[in-house]
Amino acid sequence: MEFAMESGLNLEQNTLINELTQGMELAKQLRTHLNQSSSPENRELLLQKILSSYEKALLILKWSGSMGNPQSLAPVTGLQESSVSGDGSPQSEDFDRGFKDHQEQSDISKKRKTLPTWTDHVRVCSENGIEGPMDDGYSWRKYGQKDILGAKYPRSYYRCTYRSTQNCWATKQVQRSDDDPTVFEMTYKGKHTCNQNHHTSPSQEKQQLKQNNNPNNHQQPPPENHLLFNLRTNLRVNTEELNNKEVASNFTFPHSASFKWMNGENQNLGFPTLVNDHTLGSYSPSFISPATSETNYYSVPPFQMNNFGMVFHHSESDIISANTSATNSPIGDLDFSIDPADLDRNFPFNTPGFFN
DNA sequence: ATAATTTGACCTGA
């Protein structure tokens, strides 16, 4: 509630202006580079940034244009279901303090009713077989993988890296779609109560990438986040049938904060390194948001997409029990208490389809 | 040495 704010057009408009401005700036830089002797890479980089800015600008326009017409959007994958519950987004610093410690145990015994759960369908399409859904801006630690009945690909289980240190009980499951291997269903449970200000570190991301790309498990193609790339390739967001409102109000994109620095170090994966270090490294933060710093979570522009970016489709649902085993715990209560917070970051994705 | 991942065992609800 507190942040009812970003509903507005202003934000949009500002962002739009920022993007266009940025595009112009970059174009100027490019011009300079053309005169001087600069590496082709730098030029390329600038070019990409420019394109990125314009694409974003266009997306923004599209998005705002579609606001009124929910129907205009096309669902990408129609998968999910689930109903919604409250929270949507990850992170809420303010709240965490209330919880820490003890809560765990006590909660266990109590109710842990509904853990806010929502699912994103992230399509990472890669023509070249690159990219992966991984990074959503949070640090996750994989704690399990299971073959699911009837599913071609195994499901991976992740929990917040800061579970123990910050008592953050957010978890997520990643399941590669059977029919469309380029789609990953990411199911999030619980919100982040940790402070991950420093967005993921490169190393972490790398790791994630790796994991998800289990060669053996047919898991997936290597991710690289080229926002740009992703953007171009497919950008769509579908909010599934959830109640529009709910989604609108609750869902939040995980801030994407990180980009990758994928230096070609993923040898293991053996996937093509499309991008040069610089390319990635310099992926314009702008893409993400003007401000990259700590404040991001909130400040991020509405359209922020995950790094993975792109398409996604998501649905939320309440889930009721989440854990079974002994040690597990309590996350439960959070839902409620946090709700208000959720709203904030929530992206005004009222529009049922973000990008078409 | 520390941190993350792998993976089979274990747990729980249906």
Place this chain on the structure above:
DNA sequence: TCAGGTCAAATTAT
């Protein structure tokens, strides 16, 4: 009993 989810020891990466 079974499938999904989690634990935790061993392994691997940083």
